[in-house]
Amino acid sequence: MTTAPPRGFFAPASSTAPPRRRWRLALSFWLLQYRRTWRGSILSTFVLPTLYLASLGIGLGGLVTQHLGNHAALLGSTSYLRFVAPGVLCASAMQIGINEGSWPVMGAIRWQRTYHAQLATPLRIVEVLDGHLLWITIKIGASCATFVAIAAAFGAQPSVKAILEVLVATVLGMAFATPMVALSAHVKNDAAFSTLNRLVIVPLFLFSGTFFPVSELPRPLRVLARLTPLENGVALCRSLALGAGFSVGQLWPLLYLVALVIVGHHLARRSLTARLVQ
Amino acid sequence: MEPLRDEVVHASALTKTFAGTNAVDGIDLSIRRGEVFGFLGPNGAGKTSTMRMIACMSPRSSGDLLVRGLDPTFAGPEIRAGIGLVPQEDALDSEMSVFDNLVIYGRYFGLARREVRARAQVLLEFAQLADRASTKVDHLSGGMRRRLAIARSLISRPELVILDEPTTGLDPQARHLVWDRLFQLRSEGVTLIITTHYMDEAEQLCDRLVVMDRGRIVGEGTPRELIASTVPREVVELRLNPGATPALLVALKDHVERVEQLADRICCYGEDGDAILEAVIATGIHPLSSLVRRATLEDVFLALTGRQLIE
Numbered sequence: 001m002t003t004a005p006p007r008g009f010f011a012p013a014s015s016t017a018p019p020r021r022r023w024r025l026a027l028s029f030w031l032l033q034y035r036r037t038w039r040g041s042i043l044s045t046f047v048l049p050t051l052y053l054a055s056l057g058i059g060l061g062g063l064v065t066q067h068l069g070n071h072a073a074l075l076g077s078t079s080y081l082r083f084v085a086p087g088v089l090c091a092s093a094m095q096i097g098i099n100e101g102s103w104p105v106m107g108a109i110r111w112q113r114t115y116h117a118q119l120a121t122p123l124r125i126v127e128v129l130d131g132h133l134l135w136i137t138i139k140i141g142a143s144c145a146t147f148v149a150i151a152a153a154f155g156a157q158p159s160v161k162a163i164l165e166v167l168v169a170t171v172l173g174m175a176f177a178t179p180m181v182a183l184s185a186h187v188k189n190d191a192a193f194s195t196l197n198r199l200v201i202v203p204l205f206l207f208s209g210t211f212f213p214v215s216e217l218p219r220p221l222r223v224l225a226r227l228t229p230l231e232n233g234v235a236l237c238r239s240l241a242l243g244a245g246f247s248v249g250q251l252w253p254l255l256y257l258v259a260l261v262i263v264g265h266h267l268a269r270r271s272l273t274a275r276l277v278q
Numbered sequence: 279m280e281p282l283r284d285e286v287v288h289a290s291a292l293t294k295t296f297a298g299t300n301a302v303d304g305i306d307l308s309i310r311r312g313e314v315f316g317f318l319g320p321n322g323a324g325k326t327s328t329m330r331m332i333a334c335m336s337p338r339s340s341g342d343l344l345v346r347g348l349d350p351t352f353a354g355p356e357i358r359a360g361i362g363l364v365p366q367e368d369a370l371d372s373e374m375s376v377f378d379n380l381v382i383y384g385r386y387f388g389l390a391r392r393e394v395r396a397r398a399q400v401l402l403e404f405a406q407l408a409d410r411a412s413t414k415v416d417h418l419s420g421g422m423r424r425r426l427a428i429a430r431s432l433i434s435r436p437e438l439v440i441l442d443e444p445t446t447g448l449d450p451q452a453r454h455l456v457w458d459r460l461f462q463l464r465s466e467g468v469t470l471i472i473t474t475h476y477m478d479e480a481e482q483l484c485d486r487l488v489v490m491d492r493g494r495i496v497g498e499g500t501p502r503e504l505i506a507s508t509v510p511r512e513v514v515e516l517r518l519n520p521g522a523t524p525a526l527l528v529a530l531k532d533h534v535e536r537v538e539q540l541a542d543r544i545c546c547y548g549e550d551g552d553a554i555l556e557a558v559i560a561t562g563i564h565p566l567s568s569l570v571r572r573a574t575l576e577d578v579f580l581a582l583t584g585r586q587l588i589e
Binding site for chain 1: 296333335336337354355356358359360361363365367369370371372373374378381382383385386387388400401403404432434435436437462463466467468
């Protein structure tokens with residue numbers, strides 16, 4: 001038989017003020033969970049982007065760079081690796097944002113019911129959301145930083161501007177993650193995720209200036225591509241990586257991405273509230 | 279209805295509407311500090327909706343509600359800081375260990391790491407899960423999960439613990455273990471709110487209870503009061519040959535206070551069960567089986583709603 005708890009163990013606490021900065025507590029859940037799952041996420045977060053870089057930058061890149069000739073000006077770079085690295089950086093930030101905003105969110109609502117558990121405590125919806133979004137930000141940021149370091153090792157020139165690239169790519173990832181959270185909270189099942197992937201993410205991945213300049217696209221597609229968040233992120237990162245200095249024009253795509261994060265956060269909050277607080 | 283000083287929950291005309299239907303339909307409640315208060319009713323009676331409003335997880339549609347003296351509309355975090363909730367779907371993280379489930383939950387209440395770890399150890403003993411601390415929740419039995427959910431709700435030393443169907447799906451042994459733990463809590467002054475559709479659970483555990491049906495409160499009091507005020511003291515349950523019932527009912531008219539005809543049996547209510555049974559035998563109609571017993575909350579529910587609790 002077990003020992004009974006000491007007398008008074010269950011006596012209600014005399015003061016029960018809710019803790020402050022509660023988003024921190026929601027974040028601590030995801031940190032604790034990561035301690036268990038980090039091995040599995042290494043592949044998608046770090047290894048895959050590296051494989052892309054090796055295949056495109058070194059493999060395809062070797063071929064392209066050899067035949068670059070007069071087209072060097074088109075890429076704005078003398079090596080394809082340096083051209084493609086910012087593209088792959090942004091594309092993988094997008095992919096991580098989409099992934100982290102989909103299954104983990106659906107799981108926290110439907111399977112593990114993490115959000116429900118958190119909402120039974122002093123945490124409010126916005127704190128539950130912000131804790132999770134902060135965790136996604138950390139994950140995207142860490143993965144982007146690793147990518148930039150690996151790219152430097154492959155020969156894409158490192159510079160202080162690489163830090164800015166990581167920042168931009170992280171904001172880009174969140175511009176996808178936040179509306180994705182809203183969608184995951186809204187849909188009935190995960191069938192929506194594969195539809196979204198086929199119809200939106202893959203075309204974005206292929207035609208947003210990731211692997212070739214959008215100027216190569218026919219005019220209507222080019223206009224369309226320039227409106228996408230991914231193209232804006234890629235163009236900005238590329239101008240940071242290849243350009244000589246800074247310009248005011250670089251602020252616009254950044255502001256565009258930040259605006260998308262803000263709108264996405266608003267949508268996510270509304271969608272989660274509708275789903276969880278009934 | 280003015281709130282009293284030692285009230286933990288005060289509600290008047292509390293209503294919850296889903297898609298035009300009143301799941302909770304204007305109920306009044308007064309739950310006092312230190313008591314075990316029950317909501318008894320069938321599935322869909324509005325118990326869980328009421329529970330969720332009290333736990334500040336679902337906003338009320340209309341009416342007044344004070345929990346721990348505060349209004350949930352404005353003070354959700356403050357109120358929840360003093361509540362432990364054991365929801366029906368226990369919302370444990372099945373991928374995490376038993377111990378981590380306790381620790382992370384304590385952290386949500388702002389407890390320091392060291393304190394939460396120390397409390398978790400004691401709670402594991404209390405829930406008889408000490409040897410399972412590092413087991414994944416996935417590998418626990420239903421009874422163990424429920425005990426863990428109860429232990430988790432206690433990590434923050436709540437003043438009010440809300441348990442939604444705490445023993446549904448558990449075998450009798452596991453149920454008694456849960457009951458035993460709940461008695462221990464009451465003895466330390468924790469206020470408990472329990473929803474159940476088991477009348478024996480309500481009778482065993484609750485100091486006071488309300489009977490809910492279709493969103494309304496149809497009866498209120500201590501289990502004993504409810505039984506005494508609603509139904510006669512004893513019941514004779516009879517199973518009869520098909521066709522024998524009408525004749526018997528006519529013959530018994532002067533001997534019973536009320537009769538309920540159920541699908542498989544009839545229940546005859548009166549102050550003296552044995553006397554009723556003798557009257558039955560005297561009619562010459564032989565029942566297939568008979569049982570004399572005391573009236574229970576099940577009979578209260580039947581009398582109040584015309585339906586059985588578990589159909």
